[in-house]
Amino acid sequence: MNETESVQLIIDLKRAECNEILNFTLSQPTEVSEPYCPGVFDGWSCWPDTAAGLTAYTDCPEFITGFDPTRKAHKICTSNGTWYRHPESGLVWSNYTTCVNVDDLYWRQKINSIYETGYLISLVALLLSLFILSYFKSLRCPRITLHMNLFTSFAANNALWVMWYRLVVPYPEIVRSNGVSCQILHVVLHYFLLTNYSWMLAEGFYLHTLLVSAFISEERLVKWLTGLGWTLPGLFILVYTVLRLLFGDIEQCWINESPYTNVLIVLVCFSMALNLVFLCNIVRVLLIKLRAGPSHLANNRPSRTLLQALRATLLLLPLLGLHYLLTPFRPLPGHALERSYEVTSAITASFQGLCVATLFCFCNGEVIAQMKRRWQYSSFRPRANSYTATTVSFVRSTAGPTTGEDNV
Structure with a gap:
């Protein structure tokens, strides 16, 4: 029914x-x-x-x-x-x-606008990052391959959320009609939502493995993580979908609260918990290595070491998804912190793609060096061609014809 x-x-x-x-x-x-x-x-x-x-x-x-x-x-x-x-x-x-609580309705619409705007801006940034990383072949390495998979997951998830906010949310009749296309959109959207967490877990596992293991094949590790990043969410979403279909929990485009959502929460919590452990150990190992640095850094070494560790930690927070720890539990409706939670959650979730693309592509030293090199090469070629053409014309005009004929 x-x-x-x-x-x-x-x-x-x-x-x-x-x-x-x-x-x-x-x-x-x-x-x-x-x-x-x-x-x-x-x-x-x-x-x-x-x-x-x-x-x-x-x-x-x-x-x-x-x-x-x-x-x-x-x-x-x-x-x-x-x-x-x-x-x-x-x-x-x-x-x-x-x-209808009109004030609350307007508030919910503003929150939806934050989500939609953030996802759209992040989508543009992620697509641009993927283009840059694909264009410069010299950047290809296991680490960049992981980043590109993460960016692809984020981009797909953001595009589907934009579709959801544009095609479903404003139209209650679509939700009530509960069409097959709406249900498929829900399932596919949640699959890519889970791939975000699986790829953030892959990034954390990769960084942790490189720091604690001296002898490991990065290429083989990345291949293993690639299979895990795309297939593991599929298993969870398959169980989730089958349970909702079997027990008839399929009304209103599946947007209602369902006990079967706990199947998805398992992977999310598992990813967050492991990445938190990875981050703590990464910072620990990083501090040890920084303290064992060159002797000429002995002066003010503690403050410098802590600053470098803090910088590394802040860079890893959005990559590993640990910024979600800012909003671990949703307050009850009407709670004093409900609106603060909604705004914080909307900003951190929708702009994560923009943050990751900026930190690990637009502000990446290797990417910036490649773009500068490409710009210099493109700027030099027209001037070089112009200089060559001018020189040839000058030689021909000063040499003059050696016979009575006009050489063209």
Whole structure:
């Protein structure tokens, strides 16, 4: 049973329940003075007999997406004993506009705008980084190969999130219709979301292995990590998808909270925990190696060592995804920290791709050197060609013809 059928079943049950109440009321002496508006079921809620000039209130229906069931809807009984009619449609009207927290709705839309903008900017930066790293073949090495896989995962995930915020979020009817394409988009999006974590784990494992192991084939390690980075998330997303299909948890484009989401959380927590361990050990080993540096750095060595270790740690935080530790738990709705959490989460999640592309591509010394070399080469070639052409023309004009013929 899809979402539309479920809602219709709830409405049919409420209609039958309301008719029983109204029929029972008709069989009893009325306690409402005339004139009054007779009780009615408006398609969502049951309204009792209401005296003229009064307003009836009822809880907002919980089965309507976006409605807050703790708020109240109302229906006006006019002074002549008839239900209020909307001036534009001329039809009897119940006011459900109060069922939506407009301020909260605007706030959620602003948060979605931060996500969409961040993902879009990060996508452009990641695609540009991938182009640069692919263009300069001399940059190819195991480390850059890992970066390119991570950038590809981020780019795909960001592109899918932009599609989600553009094609699904603004249209509740698409969510309610629960089409197959919407469900597929959800599954594919969450697959690439998991690949982000698997590739951040691959980056952490690679760096940790290079520091603690002196003899290892980087090429073989990268091949092993490449297979792990793309296949491991597929296993988790397969289990997640099968569970939701088997137990019928497939309504509203799968955006509802589901216990089967814990399957995905396992990989996320595993990646974060291991990367935190890797980072601590990387910093430990780095401090040992820096303290054992050249003797001419003995002066102010402690402060210099700590500064270098801190710099390395800050650079690794976005690469390993450990900035998510800033927002480990979502506060309860209405909590004082809820809005701070939402803003921090939106910025750190959506702009991670931009941060990683900037630190490990645009600000990478090897990349900058290659781009400078390419710029100098491109700038030198036109001047060299111009100089050659000028020299040839000068020689030909000064030598003059050796015969009476004009040499062209």
